[in-house]
Amino acid sequence: MAQLTFREAIARGIAQEMRRDPTVVMLGEDVAAAGGVFKGTVGLLDEFGPRRVRDTPISEQAILGAAMGAAMTGLRPIAEIMFSDFFAVCWDIVVNEIAKSRYMTDGQVSFPLVIRSGNGGGLRFGAQHSQSVENWAMMIPGLKVVVPASARDVIGLMAAAVRDPDPVVFLEAKALYPTKMDVPDGEIVDALGVARVLRNGDDATVLALGSMVPRTLAAAERLAGEGISVTVIDVRSLIPLDTATILREVARTGRLFTVEENPRVLGWGAEIAAVVSEEIFYDLDGPIVRITTPHIPLPAADALEDLAIPSVERIATTIAKALSD
Amino acid sequence: MTSTQTAGSTDLARQVAMYRTQVALRAFETRAYDLFLENLVKGTSHLSLGQEAIAAGVAAAMAPDDWTFATYRGHAHTLARGVPMTPVLAELLGRRNGLMRGKGGSMHLTSVTHGVMGSYAVIGSHLPIACGAAWSAQYRGTDQVAVCFFGDGTTNIGAFHEALNFAAIWHLPVVFVCENNLWMEYTRTSEVTAVAHPAADRASAYGLEPILVDGNDADAVYEVARTALARARAGQGPSLIEAETYRHGGHSRADPGTYRPDDEVEAWLARDPLPMYRARLAASGVGEDELAALEAQVADEVEEATREARAGEQPGEDLLFADVWADGGSAWRN
Numbered sequence: 001m002a003q004l005t006f007r008e009a010i011a012r013g014i015a016q017e018m019r020r021d022p023t024v025v026m027l028g029e030d031v032a033a034a035g036g037v038f039k040g041t042v043g044l045l046d047e048f049g050p051r052r053v054r055d056t057p058i059s060e061q062a063i064l065g066a067a068m069g070a071a072m073t074g075l076r077p078i079a080e081i082m083f084s085d086f087f088a089v090c091w092d093i094v095v096n097e098i099a100k101s102r103y104m105t106d107g108q109v110s111f112p113l114v115i116r117s118g119n120g121g122g123l124r125f126g127a128q129h130s131q132s133v134e135n136w137a138m139m140i141p142g143l144k145v146v147v148p149a150s151a152r153d154v155i156g157l158m159a160a161a162v163r164d165p166d167p168v169v170f171l172e173a174k175a176l177y178p179t180k181m182d183v184p185d186g187e188i189v190d191a192l193g194v195a196r197v198l199r200n201g202d203d204a205t206v207l208a209l210g211s212m213v214p215r216t217l218a219a220a221e222r223l224a225g226e227g228i229s230v231t232v233i234d235v236r237s238l239i240p241l242d243t244a245t246i247l248r249e250v251a252r253t254g255r256l257f258t259v260e261e262n263p264r265v266l267g268w269g270a271e272i273a274a275v276v277s278e279e280i281f282y283d284l285d286g287p288i289v290r291i292t293t294p295h296i297p298l299p300a301a302d303a304l305e306d307l308a309i310p311s312v313e314r315i316a317t318t319i320a321k322a323l324s325d
Numbered sequence: 326m327t328s329t330q331t332a333g334s335t336d337l338a339r340q341v342a343m344y345r346t347q348v349a350l351r352a353f354e355t356r357a358y359d360l361f362l363e364n365l366v367k368g369t370s371h372l373s374l375g376q377e378a379i380a381a382g383v384a385a386a387m388a389p390d391d392w393t394f395a396t397y398r399g400h401a402h403t404l405a406r407g408v409p410m411t412p413v414l415a416e417l418l419g420r421r422n423g424l425m426r427g428k429g430g431s432m433h434l435t436s437v438t439h440g441v442m443g444s445y446a447v448i449g450s451h452l453p454i455a456c457g458a459a460w461s462a463q464y465r466g467t468d469q470v471a472v473c474f475f476g477d478g479t480t481n482i483g484a485f486h487e488a489l490n491f492a493a494i495w496h497l498p499v500v501f502v503c504e505n506n507l508w509m510e511y512t513r514t515s516e517v518t519a520v521a522h523p524a525a526d527r528a529s530a531y532g533l534e535p536i537l538v539d540g541n542d543a544d545a546v547y548e549v550a551r552t553a554l555a556r557a558r559a560g561q562g563p564s565l566i567e568a569e570t571y572r573h574g575g576h577s578r579a580d581p582g583t584y585r586p587d588d589e590v591e592a593w594l595a596r597d598p599l600p601m602y603r604a605r606l607a608a609s610g611v612g613e614d615e616l617a618a619l620e621a622q623v624a625d626e627v628e629e630a631t632r633e634a635r636a637g638e639q640p641g642e643d644l645l646f647a648d649v650w651a652d653g654g655s656a657w658r659n
Contacts, residue, residue: 056491059453059487061484062453062456066454069442069458069461072454093453096447097450097454104435105425106425107648107651108435109435112651193659275658
């Protein structure tokens, strides 16, 4: 067992896979010599050398295009897009090329690649470096999307993503980089598409993702003090989505809340709300409630950013109020 | 001088083969156009009529395991790598016996077994992808080269510049081939481009030699491609070739190309690569019988491909949900 920060877990997770498989390579801006702007890739250049850990120019289309071309010809690249907001300058490669080409070619080509990206707010960087874009990625047929919420899951889900034969968008909540936890020694490998029940309760099921997971757990703790017991599920993987676990828990508790950092309109909880409404409507005892960042660009000032992103306080009071109505 | 004679006859055999490729591309594209008029080819399609010498010349210089990255104007580059006509034509017709069983269409022809790693229909996007394949060859220590075709209009999009810089700094074994047909869709390229030669004049920005070649002369194209491929294989990095040519028709199916001045079209039709090349072969001693037999053979091939493509079944629902994922399916939830 070792105490690891979320950011240290990234390097450990990547190293675990690079040691195992010589076709795993890594590229991105400042990922090698500098160890990543968020220090998520520290030590990888030293261990694996400049052939496998490569700095690139500020050329997001080239980074992801190169990852795609390498993936279709025998490598398993891990590419970094420094801030997920920057997907906007290379979205064509992600959406039109990587996501569609297997289907268009009748399965002739595969894209075993991982795109890592720092996602979401918490660092007061303003609207162009803070958006939570998991809903962008989720809505594209052909992309898998995972969002770890703990250092342990960074390693396990990274292993699952690297070993998966399909392209995986791996979103790292920037707000979680400094968080620390005990992580077991040895190899950690998870499966994609498995949600995790973190806390059991009977009054409601609360789904959270990424940076919203620790806040939701804290809110659940507060609610427990008020006599409200909720199940908390870390969704972990948006595509594939573990609807079996979600439907089971929502049916059991009769209520569903989602806690989402992405802006409200068409956030990931909207699709889950639709699935729940269509499939287990009569198991619901009350309205589905989504707790999200409002449909606004994220402001820079810490006071404003804190108002925008769901807080422990907002999560707890929204749930308590809805359950008392 | 036996060796010279051997080399000479080898060259001539290759030239005859390149002529055959050009004849096949011309016949195929002409048939594709006829089938549009019959409304059998749905959607859009972009023909290489007039530009055949580039596809034929470059393909002849490539090794079998080299990679082709083509554009939406990619029928010619696909066929030139040896993909049979029937699956390509059937793909245009949206049939189950198509190259991708109808799931890609004219603009996305792909045949990995022939080294055709895809045809990409968003301008410029495949240049970085070709870089990635070249990086893979470099990393794995194979001597494969990625060859990436694109049009003059591509030289004004960001991905072109990102890819050229990337290929140069990583010394990647990739050959970029710009088919400059002078028109960016309906607009004269020179009216929207800061330099006279859209690719060649940009080469120096990436530390590359400017390479201009007559794209209507398959021999000239073959020579520059051979040199560029050898450089790439020797670890000397990328090349950027600009091949000047002209499309005989419009940009796409919907475009009659009437915006082009008649005298310009006539001048380029007079430089049609096929009759020029045929005359060269005849002057080199290739008999009329041989050329006529080759042309007849190609004509038969097109007829057979047309019959087979037309007879192809419509694809069904089994294909609709297939191959989103590597497990063959499309499930996004359990």
